Amino acid sequence: MNKFAIVLDSAADLPAALVEKYDLRVVPLHVAFGTTEYADGVDIKIEEFLDKLEAAENLPITSQPAPADFLDAYNALADEGYTEILSIHLSAVLSGTYETARAAAAHVAKQRGIRIEAFDSCSATVGQGAMVLEAACIARAGGTLDEALERIANVRRTHRIYFIPDSLANLVKGGRASKFQGMATSLLNLKIVVTLTETGAIEVLHKAKGMKNAVSYIVDLMTEQSREMGPLVYYKLHTKAYKALEFMDRALEKTDASLRFLTMGTIGPTIATHVGLRAVGLFAYPEEFHNPELDDIAEYLTPSF
Numbered sequence: 436m437n438k439f440a441i442v443l444d445s446a447a448d449l450p451a452a453l454v455e456k457y458d459l460r461v462v463p464l465h466v467a468f469g470t471t472e473y474a475d476g477v478d479i480k481i482e483e484f485l486d487k488l489e490a491a492e493n494l495p496i497t498s499q500p501a502p503a504d505f506l507d508a509y510n511a512l513a514d515e516g517y518t519e520i521l522s523i524h525l526s527a528v529l530s531g532t533y534e535t536a537r538a539a540a541a542h543v544a545k546q547r548g549i550r551i552e553a554f555d556s557c558s559a560t561v562g563q564g565a566m567v568l569e570a571a572c573i574a575r576a577g578g579t580l581d582e583a584l585e586r587i588a589n590v591r592r593t594h595r596i597y598f599i600p601d602s603l604a605n606l607v608k609g610g611r612a613s614k615f616q617g618m619a620t621s622l623l624n625l626k627i628v629v630t631l632t633e634t635g636a637i638e639v640l641h642k643a644k645g646m647k648n649a650v651s652y653i654v655d656l657m658t659e660q661s662r663e664m665g666p667l668v669y670y671k672l673h674t675k676a677y678k679a680l681e682f683m684d685r686a687l688e689k690t691d692a693s694l695r696f697l698t699m700g701t702i703g704p705t706i707a708t709h710v711g712l713r714a715v716g717l718f719a720y721p722e723e724f725h726n727p728e729l730d731d732i733a734e735y736l737t738p739s740f
Contacts (some may be wrong), residue, residue, distance in 0.1 A: 437575055495708055557591055628642075666721070670736070
């Protein structure tokens with residue numbers, strides 16, 4: 436048994452094989468297309484979600500887990516004999532999931548006499564997932580919860596994540612961009628670069644003429660990150676954005692930064708709802724905070740589409 440247990444929500448987009456390997460406990464968010472609701476990662480997988488997203492007239496609605504879901508997860512772990520739990524969650528700016536987890540954690544910790552630390556990743560999708568996995572490696576190796584907290588706080592502080600939607604259609608539908616902005620960017624072939632800020636908010640960072648220039652821009656940002664922080668490990672991200680990935684490969688060939696590719700990943704429902712189909716992105720954090728045990732991550736995370 437690991438020295439401490441790890442709970443996460445499904446916004447971290449970790450596949451079942453990794454959840455099983457590290458004995459993680461996932462509390463799913465929910466996503467609804469019309470009147471049909473799914474438990475993320477349980478009733479619907481990312482491939483099916485993207486197919487439904489492409490066909491849907493209206494954006495799906497995502498909702499956070501109920502307090503009882505977290506109470507059940509924490510109590511189950513306490514029943515198994517765990518006295519320490521680390522609970523890592525989607526950015527509190529994007530969802531009430533963290534606050535719900537924090538309240539449930541305080542209740543169960545007091546009731547059961549155990550330690551439960553709720554942690555706001557200030558991130559989503561693979562950013563949150565990487566923090567979970569770094570903590571999981573420490574737990575598996577017999578490390579302490581405090582060591583894990585220090586590691587994931589460093590990843591939170593230093594990671595960068597960028598997305599380039601193919602269009603603003605979903606951001607317009609979701610109210611994060613105006614119809615005028617959507618029309619103007621389409622007519623002018625402008626691509627926007629979206630990032631998650633240090634507080635975990637979605638922010639438009641840059642506008643570029645065409646996907647090729649937008650991709651070059653985020654590769655340049657990752658190059659600057661490496662010069663500031665040292666060697667990086669990185670993921671390529673996409674939602675069926677095959678042409679954009681070709682642009683990314685060409686841009687990466689030109690950089691002299693110390694970058695090590697780990698895996699191709701996808702963007703799960705929480706973020707894909709906003710960036711839509713054919714979005715592309717990059718996620719990177721310093722090599723010094725990466726556990727070599729995760730060098731085989733591509734075996735698990737590479738999308739099947």
